[in-house]
Amino acid sequence: MQNHQFPINFLESLLNEPGFDHQNFVDTHQKNDSPTSIRINPFKKTSTKTGEQVPWCADGLYLYTRPSFTFDPLFHAGAYYVQEASSMFIGHILKHIKPEAPVNIIDLCAAPGGKSTLLNSAMTPDDLLVANEIIKTRVPILTDNLARWGTANTIVTNNDPKDFGRLTGFFDIVLVDAPCSGSGMFRKDPDAMDEWSPANVNLCHQRQERILADIYPALKEDGYLIYSTCSYSHQENEDILDWLCSTFALESIRIPVNKEWGIVESQSTKKEAWGYRFYPGLVKGEGLFASVLRKRESSGNLTSFKNNKNQKVPHNELDLIKPYINDPSAYYFFKVNEDWMAINQQHKESLNLLQHHLYIKKSGVCIGKLAGRDLIPDHELALSIIVNKDAAVQTELDYDQAILYLRRENLNIDEAKKGWSLMNFEGHTLGWAKLLPNRVNNYYPKELRILSSPRPSSKEGER
Numbered sequence: 001m002q003n004h005q006f007p008i009n010f011l012e013s014l015l016n017e018p019g020f021d022h023q024n025f026v027d028t029h030q031k032n033d034s035p036t037s038i039r040i041n042p043f044k045k046t047s048t049k050t051g052e053q054v055p056w057c058a059d060g061l062y063l064y065t066r067p068s069f070t071f072d073p074l075f076h077a078g079a080y081y082v083q084e085a086s087s088m089f090i091g092h093i094l095k096h097i098k099p100e101a102p103v104n105i106i107d108l109c110a111a112p113g114g115k116s117t118l119l120n121s122a123m124t125p126d127d128l129l130v131a132n133e134i135i136k137t138r139v140p141i142l143t144d145n146l147a148r149w150g151t152a153n154t155i156v157t158n159n160d161p162k163d164f165g166r167l168t169g170f171f172d173i174v175l176v177d178a179p180c181s182g183s184g185m186f187r188k189d190p191d192a193m194d195e196w197s198p199a200n201v202n203l204c205h206q207r208q209e210r211i212l213a214d215i216y217p218a219l220k221e222d223g224y225l226i227y228s229t230c231s232y233s234h235q236e237n238e239d240i241l242d243w244l245c246s247t248f249a250l251e252s253i254r255i256p257v258n259k260e261w262g263i264v265e266s267q268s269t270k271k272e273a274w275g276y277r278f279y280p281g282l283v284k285g286e287g288l289f290a291s292v293l294r295k296r297e298s299s300g301n302l303t304s305f306k307n308n309k310n311q312k313v314p315h316n317e318l319d320l321i322k323p324y325i326n327d328p329s330a331y332y333f334f335k336v337n338e339d340w341m342a343i344n345q346q347h348k349e350s351l352n353l354l355q356h357h358l359y360i361k362k363s364g365v366c367i368g369k370l371a372g373r374d375l376i377p378d379h380e381l382a383l384s385i386i387v388n389k390d391a392a393v394q395t396e397l398d399y400d401q402a403i404l405y406l407r408r409e410n411l412n413i414d415e416a417k418k419g420w421s422l423m424n425f426e427g428h429t430l431g432w433a434k435l436l437p438n439r440v441n442n443y444y445p446k447e448l449r450i451l452s453s454p455r456p457s458s459k460e461g462e463r
């Protein structure tokens with residue numbers, strides 16, 4: 001933050017915040033040494049990443065140096081997600097509250113997908129994750145990140161929070177990782193300081209109330225609301241908890257934290273609701289506030305919905321795509337225009353219901369489209385954990401070949417087998433290529449290809 005000064009009134013506004021240590025905070029920001037952390041994808045276990053364990057997240061690692069993620073094929077394969085360590089605490093909360101019975105979870109403010117992939121890591125195929133993003137232009141990064149994660153129990157929507165009001169009591173767990181004034185990111189992104197002002201904190205507070213009020217009816221009785229921000233401001237954190245507890249029948253839940261982690265437990269002024277504050281300098285991570293509340297009133301009944309437009313499934317086509325899927329009986333297959341999709345069988349009804357009420361941008365895994373009797377497999381299928389790897393040729397690439405592949409350039413492959421091939425690096429799939437007798441057609445998606453020369457990767461997607 002060499003060329004940046006804290007905004008006027010900012011430090012003063014924090015002086016009475018629980019656990020705030022003025023000198024430590026200023027010194028930590030001047031040192032400017034944010035740790036770099038990643039979270040391993042438990043569905044695609046990789047053992048080549050090493051680092052120091054994030055105390056509150058079994059899959060989290062602090063890396064010893066910051067590599068160029070753009071030039072790491074395992075990043076593109078979805079073997080890990082680059083995520084700021086404090087944010088991983090939401091996974092610790094989920095472990096504490098998640099019941100054994102199947103749950104519907106919504107990540108209401110989801111792009112770019114850090115917390116969605118985090119939540120998804122702790123979910124089984126019986127659980128359903130809805131990842132919603134209100135801003136259309138931010139949806140593609142969310143769908144890309146979930147496609148890389150590879151599971152088939154996710155649905156991405158592009159809706160305003162108020163659209164979920166119709167899904168009365170549908171969700172067992174709601175995460176509102178709210179848009180906020182962003183002070184928790186000042187160390188990592190000092191430019192964010194230019195946006196901060198008391199007036200903006202106030203605007204954020206009002207928007208946070210609106211979002212929470214809009215989603216509340218969709219939370220089931222006895223369900224959990226996780227609320228988080230990356231702001232230090234009381235108005236956006238403890239004051240919101242007070243407002244929630246006095247407006248709705250919500251009860252605060254205390255989460256066990258180890259003293260050595262450096263997390264500050266706070267209590268709201270009026271209702272004494274618990275919150276967890278992360279200050280860089282006290283924790284090895286950026287600023288975060290997190291809290292959990294439980295709904296203690298009935299949500300009313302979800303209006304039943306029958307889909308009368310029974311989609312005809314062309315069975316002859318289904319027979320052609322099933323060989324590409326591991327255990328096809330576990331999935332419900334359906335078509336969106338020409339694309340064949342698969343979602344875990346358990347979520348068929350929910351998908352129908354959500355399709356009726358929301359704008360769905362991605363559901364489960366896109367398998368591909370048929371051209372005559374041949375499947376043109378989709379990139380999502382290659383990245384998914386449902387692909388039947390034995391149904392295709394598999395080509396293991398060395399590092400240089402993997403980068404050429406990710407740049408969508410021509411490859412020379414000495415492979416006797418021909419046809420659709422999964423292109424792998426260290427056993428992790430990057431995408432498809434078609435091996436022809438005298439050339440290789442590179443099917444890596446144009447919009448995802450690496451365009452740059454080696455340099456430190458962008459910081460998008462680190463919350």
Ligand SMILES: C[S@@+](CC[C@H](N)C(=O)[O-])C[C@H]1O[C@@H](n2cnc3c(N)ncnc32)[C@H](O)[C@@H]1O
Binds near residue numbers: 133178179207
């Ligand atoms: C803090 S970011 C979410 C980060 C994300 N949860 C993650 O971990 O990667 C907040 C998100 O809320 C979205 N947002 C902005 N205004 C909103 C609103 N009025 N209602 C719901 N979401 C909103 C933003 O587009 C942004 O993607």
